[in-house]
Amino acid sequence: xxxxxxxxxxxxxxxxxxxxxxxxxxxxxxxxxxxxxxxxxxxxxxxxxxxxxxxxxxxxxxxxxxxxxxxxxxxxxxxxxxxxxxxxxxxxxxxxxxxxxxxxxxxxxxxxxxxxxxxxxxxxxxxxxxxxxxxxxxxxxxxxxxxxxxxxxxxxxxxxxxxxxxxxxxxxxxxxxxxxxxxxxxxxxxxxxxxxxxxxxxxxxxxxxxxxxxxxxxxxxxxxxxxxxxxxxxxxxxxxxxxxxxxxxxxxxxxxxxxxxxxxxxxxxxxxxxxxxxxxxxxxxxxxxxxxxxxxxxxxxxxxxxxxxxxxxx
Amino acid sequence: xxxxxxxxxxxxxxxxxxxxxxxxxxxxxxxxxxxxxxxxxxxxxxxxxxxxxxxxxxxxxxxxxxxxxxxxxxxxxxxxxxxxxxxxxxxxxxxxxxxxxxxxxxxxxxxxxxxxxxxxxxxxxxxxxxxxxxxxxxxxxxxxxxxxxxxxxxxxxxxxxxxxxxxxxxxxxxxxxxxxxxxxxxxxxxxxxxxxxxxxxxxxxxxxxxxxxxxxxxxxxxxxxxxxxxxxxxxxxxxxxxxxxxxxxxxxxxxxxxxxxxxxxxxxxxxxxxxxxxxxxxxxxxxxxxxxxxxxxxxxxxxxxxxxxxxxxxxxxxxxxxxxxxxxxxxxxxxxxxxxxxxxxxxxxxxxxxxxxxxxxxxxxxxxxxxxxxxxxxxxxxxxxxxxxxxxxxxxxxxxxxxxxxxxxxxxxxxxx
Numbered sequence: 001x002x003x004x005x006x007x008x009x010x011x012x013x014x015x016x017x018x019x020x021x022x023x024x025x026x027x028x029x030x031x032x033x034x035x036x037x038x039x040x041x042x043x044x045x046x047x048x049x050x051x052x053x054x055x056x057x058x059x060x061x062x063x064x065x066x067x068x069x070x071x072x073x074x075x076x077x078x079x080x081x082x083x084x085x086x087x088x089x090x091x092x093x094x095x096x097x098x099x100x101x102x103x104x105x106x107x108x109x110x111x112x113x114x115x116x117x118x119x120x121x122x123x124x125x126x127x128x129x130x131x132x133x134x135x136x137x138x139x140x141x142x143x144x145x146x147x148x149x150x151x152x153x154x155x156x157x158x159x160x161x162x163x164x165x166x167x168x169x170x171x172x173x174x175x176x177x178x179x180x181x182x183x184x185x186x187x188x189x190x191x192x193x194x195x196x197x198x199x200x201x202x203x204x205x206x207x208x209x210x211x212x213x214x215x216x217x218x219x220x221x222x223x224x225x226x227x228x229x230x231x232x233x234x235x236x237x238x239x240x241x242x243x244x245x246x247x248x249x250x251x252x253x254x255x256x257x258x259x260x261x262x263x264x265x266x267x268x269x270x271x272x273x274x275x276x277x278x279x280x281x282x283x284x285x286x287x288x289x290x291x292x293x294x295x296x297x298x299x300x301x302x303x304x305x306x307x308x309x310x311x312x313x314x
Numbered sequence: 315x316x317x318x319x320x321x322x323x324x325x326x327x328x329x330x331x332x333x334x335x336x337x338x339x340x341x342x343x344x345x346x347x348x349x350x351x352x353x354x355x356x357x358x359x360x361x362x363x364x365x366x367x368x369x370x371x372x373x374x375x376x377x378x379x380x381x382x383x384x385x386x387x388x389x390x391x392x393x394x395x396x397x398x399x400x401x402x403x404x405x406x407x408x409x410x411x412x413x414x415x416x417x418x419x420x421x422x423x424x425x426x427x428x429x430x431x432x433x434x435x436x437x438x439x440x441x442x443x444x445x446x447x448x449x450x451x452x453x454x455x456x457x458x459x460x461x462x463x464x465x466x467x468x469x470x471x472x473x474x475x476x477x478x479x480x481x482x483x484x485x486x487x488x489x490x491x492x493x494x495x496x497x498x499x500x501x502x503x504x505x506x507x508x509x510x511x512x513x514x515x516x517x518x519x520x521x522x523x524x525x526x527x528x529x530x531x532x533x534x535x536x537x538x539x540x541x542x543x544x545x546x547x548x549x550x551x552x553x554x555x556x557x558x559x560x561x562x563x564x565x566x567x568x569x570x571x572x573x574x575x576x577x578x579x580x581x582x583x584x585x586x587x588x589x590x591x592x593x594x595x596x597x598x599x600x601x602x603x604x605x606x607x608x609x610x611x612x613x614x615x616x617x618x619x620x621x622x623x624x625x626x627x628x629x630x631x632x633x634x635x636x637x638x639x640x641x642x643x644x645x646x647x648x649x650x651x652x653x654x655x656x657x658x659x660x661x662x663x664x665x666x667x668x669x670x671x672x673x674x675x676x677x678x679x680x681x682x683x684x685x686x687x688x689x690x691x692x693x694x695x696x697x698x699x700x701x702x703x704x705x706x707x708x709x710x711x712x713x714x715x716x717x718x719x720x721x722x723x724x725x726x727x728x729x730x731x
Contacts, residue, residue: 164555
């Protein structure tokens with residue numbers, strides 16, 4: 001199965017004011033720390049070259065210390081530490097401003113996928129978050145089970161999703177693009193496949209996308225897709241998934257109303273193609289071991305109908 | 315009578331009448347040298363085990379989308395690797411070294427409590443077996459060596475692995491506290507006449523300070539482990555948010571132990587460097603009082619820095635800034651130490667024998683570990699680097715670069731003669 005990454009983690013290419021502040025702090029502190037390393041390692045290497053023991057030489061001067069020197073090299077680190085403290089405090093304010101009163105977006109970590117709810121419009125999506133370019137969105141982060149960590153290195157600071165302790169961050173993108181996000185707190189079996197995409201697009205395009213996400217699924221009367229829908233409702237799919245416009249409204253697994261519009265499924269494990277989807281439905285554990293969706297042992301015919309139906313959910 | 319017994323006899327570790335039943339003599343020993351060696355041999359066995367686990371981790375990571383290991387197996391391996399290397403390798407190896415060396419350095423006949431000493435040692439193999447027995451009891455823990463709740467709670471880790479993990483660490487923690495009480499009493503009461511605390515060799519000084527740290531830190535972990543076990547076995551909810559518990563509380567408890575723990579294994583290594591560097595520079599240590607005093611400062615500060623492991627948890631900027639300040643402060647006494655060691659070398663007559671080669675390598679690698687540590691104290695940077703390989707690299711520079719190299723240096727050094 002081919003893996004569609006969509007993007008890679010670009011830690012050194014900040015694309016928002018918040019992450020740029022962190023990156024700048026990183027540059028400054030790297031320079032300071034590298035200088036200290038060069039000086040101290042330089043002294044050690046110098047000593048190794050200059051003060052080697054040779055046969056017949058007398059013992060060196062038995063110097064046991066020097067108070068002035070000690071005071072000087074205690075004072076210098078104090079000054080460096082103070083400078084780093086001030087820089088840190090400043091950057092914390094820049095990269096993590098106080099949260100908005102009402103979040104724009106609620107992101108919820110699940111074992112092992114992400115749910116995002118757009119508060120104003122009520123759109124619900126999974127593993128693919130769209131944001132308008134140039135506008136900061138306030139995110140409230142929750143978890144339904146264990147600890148997860150929301151990390152899109154180019155766009156926002158990372159923050160843990162703690163059950164029972166909502167956290168807030170701002171996310172923003174300076175330019176349009178697709179950004180990879182990962183869970184960066186170990187959260188169990190499929191921690192490695194808890195990826196998501198953040199798609200930054202021009203505001204008009206974003207608004208159109210959001211409106212499209214609010215549409216219920218199309219009514220189906222006949223054909224394989226309609227049979228697939230009937231099957232979806234008859235089988236236990238509806239116990240976990242929601243599809244707007246049908247009877248399915250459970251919130252355990254990802255919302256599938258616009259499933260076919262997403263680029264990948266299984267939190268990044270597979271490109272969203274009919275073939276991959278068929279393989280997933282045939283045995284989810286074969287594709288993503290440990291995933292919470294059970295194997296329903298669908299027949300070949302049932303698989304065809306279900307895939308036909310799910311592919312209509314644009 | 316065989317080769318091992320003959321070697322031990324020649325090394326003065328076996329009396330003539332014990333040569334016939336040397337195994338029993340060793341298994342029932344209360345002698346500090348023998349216990350020291352038993353500690354180190356045990357650490358070596360677990361070092362091999364933890365190393366094999368690391369090899370499997372690297373094999374799995376050698377290519378993307380590797381199917382060599384099931385995800386759960388991989389998670390068990392890195393959990394066991396971390397737990398083994400810290401509790402069953404670093405700590406016993408350093409306790410073993412201290413057991414062997416401290417009584418010799420201070421001119422004592424033995425440790426103050428020889429039987430407590432033997433008890434402390436035997437808890438190490440017992441704890442190690444308890445931990446590894448989990449493989450046979452349905453699966454090793456797969457929750458990371460930090461076992462963050464709620465993942466470590468029954469709803470998400472229903473097998474017995476976490477229970478064995480918690481019991482094993484409880485057992486090891488009790489052993490460590492016993493050994494540390496022993497070190498403190500030994501240093502306070504068994505010193506040779508005229509050896510004041512200000513004349514104590516630096517290695518013994520640091521073991522002395524370190525033992526206080528063990529007594530303060532390990533019981534915090536043990537309390538947390540008991541709470542976790544009660545949660546798992548008796549259905550309480552200390553760390554389960556749906557029942558009113560707090561997931562963050564586990565992190566506070568774990569790191570209130572976990573950060574001092576880093577210094578617990580680093581301070582003895584500092585002690586080793588403080589012995590090796592002057593000897594092979596043919597010069598006394600530069601600033602004895604500052605090297606000894608900075609250890610006290612590090613030990614005190616290390617109890618106040620734990621939440622720098624939690625900068626991404628969302629404790630709020632005020633709390634974060636407190637821990638930024640305390641974590642940056644600890645860099646000062648640490649830096650003073652490194653500078654004193656370097657100054658000892660400057661103007662000396664350096665003999666680059668094997669212990670010194672390990673010593674200098676440990677010093678430079680520790681410099682790297684310490685400086686990357688400073689970048690972790692800078693909280694806003696942590697908001698990108700936390701839980702990344704940058705962090706993994708940082709603490710492996712401490713554990714391998716400093717601690718393993720220092721131990722190897724000590725073993726090559728005249729320490730064990």
